[in-house]
Amino acid sequence: xxxxxxxxxxxxxxxxxxxxxxxxxxxxxxxxxxxxxxxxxxxxxxxxxxxxxxxxxxxxxxxxxxxxxxxxxxxxxxxxxxxxxxxxxxxxxxxxxxxxxxxxxxxxxxxxxxxxxxxxxxxxxxxxxxxxxxxxxxxxxxxxxxxxxxxxxxxxxxxxxxxxxxxxxxxxxxxxxxxxxxxxxxxxxxxxxxxxxxxxxxxxxxxxxxxxxxxxxxxxxxxxxxxxxxxxxxxxxxxxxxxxxxxxxxx
Amino acid sequence: xxxxxxxxxxxxxxxxxxxxxxxxxxxxxxxxxxxxxxxxxxxxxxxxxxxxxxxxxxxxxxxxxxxxxxxxxxxxxxxxxxxxxxxxxxxxxxxxxxxxxxxxxxxxxxxxxxxxxxxxxxxxxxxxxxxxxxxxxxxxxxxxxxxxxxxxxxxxxxxxxxxxxxxxxxxxxxxxxxxxxxxxxxxxxxxxxxxxxxxxxxxxxxxxxxxxxxxxxxxxxxxxxxxxxxxxxxxxxxxxxxxxxxxxxxxxx
Numbered sequence: 354x355x356x357x358x359x360x361x362x363x364x365x366x367x368x369x370x371x372x373x374x375x376x377x378x379x380x381x382x383x384x385x386x387x388x389x390x391x392x393x394x395x396x397x398x399x400x401x402x403x404x405x406x407x408x409x410x411x412x413x414x415x416x417x418x419x420x421x422x423x424x425x426x427x428x429x430x431x432x433x434x435x436x437x438x439x440x441x442x443x444x445x446x447x448x449x450x451x452x453x454x455x456x457x458x459x460x461x462x463x464x465x466x467x468x469x470x471x472x473x474x475x476x477x478x479x480x481x482x483x484x485x486x487x488x489x490x491x492x493x494x495x496x497x498x499x500x501x502x503x504x505x506x507x508x509x510x511x512x513x514x515x516x517x518x519x520x521x522x523x524x525x526x527x528x529x530x531x532x533x534x535x536x537x538x539x540x541x542x543x544x545x546x547x548x549x550x551x552x553x554x555x556x557x558x559x560x561x562x563x564x565x566x567x568x569x570x571x572x573x574x575x576x577x578x579x580x581x582x583x584x585x586x587x588x589x590x591x592x593x594x595x596x597x598x599x600x601x602x603x604x
Numbered sequence: 605x606x607x608x609x610x611x612x613x614x615x616x617x618x619x620x621x622x623x624x625x626x627x628x629x630x631x632x633x634x635x636x637x638x639x640x641x642x643x644x645x646x647x648x649x650x651x652x653x654x655x656x657x658x659x660x661x662x663x664x665x666x667x668x669x670x671x672x673x674x675x676x677x678x679x680x681x682x683x684x685x686x687x688x689x690x691x692x693x694x695x696x697x698x699x700x701x702x703x704x705x706x707x708x709x710x711x712x713x714x715x716x717x718x719x720x721x722x723x724x725x726x727x728x729x730x731x732x733x734x735x736x737x738x739x740x741x742x743x744x745x746x747x748x749x750x751x752x753x754x755x756x757x758x759x760x761x762x763x764x765x766x767x768x769x770x771x772x773x774x775x776x777x778x779x780x781x782x783x784x785x786x787x788x789x790x791x792x793x794x795x796x797x798x799x800x801x802x803x804x805x806x807x808x809x810x811x812x813x814x815x816x817x818x819x820x821x822x823x824x825x826x827x828x829x830x831x832x833x834x835x836x837x838x839x840x841x842x843x844x845x846x847x848x849x850x851x852x853x854x855x856x857x
Binding site: 501503504506507508509510511512513514515517521522525526 | 652653673674678681682684686687699703704744747751753
């Protein structure tokens with residue numbers, strides 16, 4: 354049992370340790386100074402947080418509905434929400450290009466509105482929202498479920514409207530799970546490669562750049578970019594752990 | 605006065621059927637019944653927290669059947685208090701006052717008065733997680749009374765308490781009811797609680813009213829075997845006049 358545990362930990366840690374200890378400090382500094390690298394990491398962060406914000410805005414009311422209401426077909430809706438986790442990500446990219454292309458009803462409407470998916474930041478944000486949504490919804494639903502419905506009932510009977518109850522009772526009790534969902538969806542989006550490379554090779558996100566440098570110049574050139582990507586992911590991971598651990602500590 | 609007429613509630617696996625009740629102003633009315641009888645559901649329907657299928661609810665002559673909960677001028681107290689865990693005792697009590705500026709023009713003194721009356725002033729900065737069961741229930745009562753509701757709805761407010769605290773809160777409820785001349789509607793499964801607090805009551809079984817009326821009438825003249833059993837009347841002997849039995853003699857004591 355102990356041996357299996359050690360092996361699992363090593364499997365996770367060794368490649369990452371090799372990755373961060375591989376490049377020299379000057380390699381990392383050079384990579385950081387490289388405007389292409391900074392642009393790619395910046396674009397990855399911006400599109401990831403952009404998609405997480407869309408998840409937050411549209412996913413919060415949806416998650417509340419799933420947590421509070423029972424309706425016919427609820428299990429089907431929950432399955433649809435989880436579907437992006439199971440679908441191979443290049444397939445997601447191809448599916449998005451399929452509906453956004455000319456000749457498709459949605460594609461024609463998007464073209465008429467001047468919205469392009471292929472090779473644009475919009476396209477990147479669209480697929481990142483798709484892959485991040487289940488992580489946000491899952492966490493937000495569990496957060497809302499932890500708020501006893503009776504507390505909302507009491508607030509309503511004391512004179513608070515639905516919106517006032519949500520702001521004064523539900524949100525203060527569920528914010529941690531919502532924020533965890535936000536960070537998880539952003540972290541998932543930050544690491545997305547398969548769907549993004551189909552929809553937009555350019556503008557180049559950090560994972561696509563790691564791939565491009567690896568195929569064009571080899572391992573040594575791809576590692577510094579990868580380390581910066583790991584650093585950004587690690588930052589999100591630490592935020593997530595701090596939030597989760599504080600949530601578990603009784604107040 | 606609250607007038608409930610032909611109230612029905614339909615859930616996927618349970619229904620409450622054709623409930624009609626009149627609760628007079630100043631009554632301490634108890635809905636008594638076993639667990640799962642539907643009494644809490646009726647209470648939440650009156651509060652507007654559960655959709656009703658048919659029927660009407662009138663409060664002081666105004667129909668409130670389709671009003672949202674916040675417009676009904678009722679306040680509900682649950683078994684566990686359902687205090688807001690992120691707020692202090694004082695903030696819990698003051699919660700509804702920002703919506704009742706007309707009814708309570710001086711919210712600060714209202715909160716202070718209630719904390720003193722219910723003996724929880726020393727807890728005002730505490731969070732609910734640090735309170736005992738009795739302290740939680742006192743805070744929940746103060747929070748409900750703060751908004752000066754026309755009817756106080758109590759959903760098994762004593763059942764989660766230990767016997768000593770239960771006696772304290774029962775006495776407090778009785779005193780508050782008299783002091784404030786408040787109309788109270790309480791749900792319970794304990795006939796002793798019903799007997800000690802209520803002046804009128806209804807016995808509910810399986811979503812229907814078995815019998816309703818003044819408390820002493822129900823205890824002395826139960827109309828169905830269920831009501832008799834539930835109120836603790838275990839045996840009722842039918843008296844037969846001696847003249848009706850041939851050869852019977854009256855015993856002299």
